[in-house]
Amino acid sequence: MFSKGACFLLIFTLWAIGSTRGQDSMLVSRTLDSARALPNDTGKVNWFIERGKAMSYYFDARKEENPFFQEAIALGLRLRYARGLTNVYNEIGTNKRNKSQYILAADYHEKAIKSAEETRDDRLIGLSLNNAGVDNRRMDQLQKAFEYHFRALHAAEKVNDVRNICVAINSIGNIELSTNKFTDAIGHFTKALALEEQSKNDLGVAINLGNIGYAYQGLGKIDLAIEFYKRSLAVNQRLKNNTGMAICYNSLGAAYQEKKDYAHAMDALQRALAVNDKVDDKVHMAESYLNIGKLLSRQGKHEEARAYMQRSVDLSLYWGFKSMLMEAYKALAADYKDSGDFKRSLEAQDTSLVYKDSILNESTAMVLAQTRAIYDVDRKDNQIKLLEHDKQLSEMRTKRNIVYTFSTAGFLLMLAIGGFFYIRHRNLEANKHTLQLELRSLRAQMNPHFIFNSLSSIHRFIWSNNQEEASDYLTKFSKLMRMILDNTQHTFISVNKEVESLRLYVDLERLRCNGVFEYNINVADNINDEEVMIPPMIIQPYVENAIWHGLVHKSGKGVLDISITANGRTLTCIVTDNGIGRKRALEIKQKKGETHRSMGMQVTEGRIDLIRKINNSRETNVTITDLEDESGKPAGTQVAIILPVEHIF
Structure with a gap:
């Protein structure tokens, strides 16, 4: 743990920060520098989290990310400290939710769930699941929210965690309230109310009484609703909770108005207005x-x-x-x-x-x-994971090289002419390194090309659809974006990751094209899709070309087939469509005045050419075949991509 001298320095620095209410950023920097000099252990992670919670107001006021939380994440990942990571992810996620940044909040709380599951602590699991459920409720993703809260309830009941049981039950009731399942909602709110009363949590009691009132009003039982609103109001008055009182008065006003008792309705609303003078958030007024x-x-x-x-x-x-x-x-x-x-x-x-x-x-x-x-956050978090991953791959390759070294023992007699081979090998390695740099440059060009095309698609989709559909489309796109940006950091990825991102991309394009085509993706049984590697985004440009130049112009149902097979040392990827064919597609482009060639295909052909040179493989190439029916009319296009087989080790 911390030495006495280091602890004294931290305590003094923190006292100085507290006395100025976080106004001096230099003191914050000194505190971080002092903490970084301490031993890297779980106690240090917990200290960063507690200090981040205490200093949240400081960084929120400046609209800055909390560096104490970031330090906790970085050290927690290095130490693989799942409990600390769960706590810090939950803190950041809740902070983002309080700022209405629900997508960011959901991302952090999903990370918290994964870390909590590693701890096997049902209390932490229930807390994280409840947080994710609230995020999804705020985004109106009610089915997903219900699943999170139901799982949270199951985890909390295992350890009799009353606080998270109450949160889960109340949240499930609110979801049912939103979907007009008023009777079911009353059952859950009543159960939550009993638990809150046992725990002597008056605020929870007031909230559940008000919720029961909403449910009865939804059932048309206005008198019962008014009774529960008044009971909730009484608790809020005892707590001197002005915001709660304002909500209750507004609810009573709405209930009386529904009864056409306008005098009592006006009285309740005037009382709400009077209470709102004492509430900081003037939106209620x-x-x-x-x-x-x-x-x-x-x-x-x-x-x-x-x-x-x-x-x-x-x-x-x-x-x-x-x-x-x-x-x-x-x-x-x-x-x-x-x-x-x-x-x-x-x-x-x-x-x-x-x-x-x-x-x-x-x-x-x-x-x-x-x-x-x-x-940006995932990229930072993945840096440490990538280093660990590369270290493991390096160790596996080292073991493989040892085996190869023993197998070449019979060639020791050739050491006499080793100088010649060394010079030749050095020249080949230099040339190979140059080709790899060119390949990396071409691969990097795929990101901006793909992002540009995707954002253009989103722009058109938003203008041609309603807000809910556009939001759903954008959420799916963000998942694809993260997957693509993560995959393209590697020269090779596993086949299953490439297929997953490809399937998500085709689903989005099919959604935007109103389902004008069907698709199938098949991976041969003799391929271990977790061990066989493939260059990232090597198939996508040809799939994109098949959709937008072949299938969208076809009258009738289009079909897109993608198959991946292995034969010896070669991997064959075939993209087949029953579209209008290249000749007809070219005529359409010329009519529209489009003369440029697809950048995605051009860059991909360059990548395949470099892969052929690096691996000295003549089989590596791309062939495009125009398909015809029995009468000789165009019946689509088939693209065959042949690559050398790569394995993870």
């Missing part, structure tokens, strides 16, 4: 103004209603609540329409749509930014 405006509008008091709606607009403009502005202008449009002022109604509706478009654009930009951040 803007919501209360809007709800009162809607209530007055429903009673035909249009002038008074608009006054409250305008207060909501003014407050939302000041604080930048775009979603609230969208709803407020939508309510104004409805009120103007009811009073016969159609011109102002149209103007308000147009303004509401402007804010809706702005929210959609921000959401799309946020998804792209989070996808890029996930790649």
Whole structure:
């Protein structure tokens, strides 16, 4: 553990940071430098995590990544300290979720689950699964969220972890509430309420009472809903929880309004407005103004209603609540329409749509930014793993070379002319090294080419589909992006990884093409797809060409077949389509004025040429065959890629 002198230095530095509330970045840097000098052990990982939690406000205020958490991850990966990695991934994921960065949060919490499973600690597993479930609920991926919370409940019940049992049950109830399964939701909320009461967790009691009220209101049992809202309100009042009280008053206002008891509804909403004066987040006050405006509008008091709606607009403009502005202008449009002022109604509706478009654009930009951040984080995390992987491969190759050395013992007599062979070998190695550098350069060109084409596809997909479909497409694309960027860091990858990324790519293209073609991917039984290696993205350009120049122009159902076979020392990859053929595709390109050749195919042909030179293999090549039917008409294209067989060891 830490020496006395080192501990004193850390304590003094941390006291200095605490006394200035984290204002001096130099003190943070000195603290990190002091900690890095200490022995690398699990205690140091835990110290980084605790210090990162204490300093979160400092880095959040500056919109910076928390370096203490990053140090904990780096050291945890080197030490293979699964418990520490679980804790830090959960901390970062929750921090990202609190900033509405749900994609990043889900990525970190999935890492936490994997690390927690290595610890075999059911409490940690349940906590991590619950966190991932909440992330997916926020992204409206309810089925996936339900699965995470159900697994969390099972893990927590094994060790009687009441806290995570309550979270899982309450979350499952909320999912059922979102899908209008109100009776099932009441059952789960009631069970969670009993556990919270046993644990004397008053906040949990208040939340579950309110949730039961929502469920009864969904069933149309308004009086029961009001009863539970009042019980929740009483607990929140005892806790002096202003936010909880505001939520309860708003819920009561909505319930009374549904009963057409407008006097009690107005009283509840006015009380919500009064409580909101004590709540820091002014979005609740803007919501209360809007709800009162809607209530007055429903009673035909249009002038008074608009006054409250305008207060909501003014407050939302000041604080930048775009979603609230969208709803407020939508309510104004409805009120103007009811009073016969159609011109102002149209103007308000147009303004509401402007804010809706702005929210959609921000959401799309946020998804792209989070996808890029996930790649950057994964790249950093994988550096240590890659070093370990390369070390293992190096050891395996060393053992193989020892066997080869013994097998060449019979050629010791040739040492007399070794000088000649050494010079010749050195020249060949220099030439081979040059070819490998050229191959690496060509392989690197595939990333920007593929990313450019994919982003273009996403752009068209977003403009031609609704927001939910575009978000689903973008989530799948981010998974493919990470896979491609990870695979192309290696000269060779296993066949199963290449097939996995290829299958995901074709699924996305098929989705974007509205299912105009079917596809099959077959790997021969004599191939061990985990040991046989293949250059990454060597097949994809030909698959892309088959889809966009052959199948999308075909009338009728298209079929794409991809097969990988091995024969001796050669690996054969065949891409076959029943499209319109190269001649017809060329005519279409000329009509559109497109004269350039596919960059992906051009780069891939260059890669295959270099592979042939490096391996001195005449068989390595690409052949393209135009297929014809019995009457001699074009019936598609077949591309055969022949490569030398490579193994992982």
